[in-house]
Amino acid sequence: MKNNGSYKLVAIEYLHVGKTPPMFAGAIHYHPFARPFADSALHVWAWKGNPSGMFEDFNPNLSSP
Numbered sequence: 611m612k613n614n615g616s617y618k619l620v621a622i623e624y625l626h627v628g629k630t631p632p633m634f635a636g637a638i639h640y641h642p643f644a645r646p647f648a649d650s651a652l653h654v655w656a657w658k659g660n661p662s663g664m665f666e667d668f669n670p671n672l673s674s675p
Contacts, residue, residue: 620658
């Protein structure tokens with residue numbers, strides 16, 4: 611959330627339903643995800659750098675209220 615109360619997009623979450631996650635960037639980076647939403651997920655920090663890695667689920671530099 612920005613100082614003015616609005617939100618800013620910093621990452622994308624891809625959800626996949628099925629036993630075999632699709633290939634992404636030449637490797638499988640999908641993580642298990644709780645049903646009923648999906649079988650696996652891929653988190654991509656596209657607009658906010660993540661020191662833990664671009665495909666990690668959580669960014670230690672960010673927090674949520």
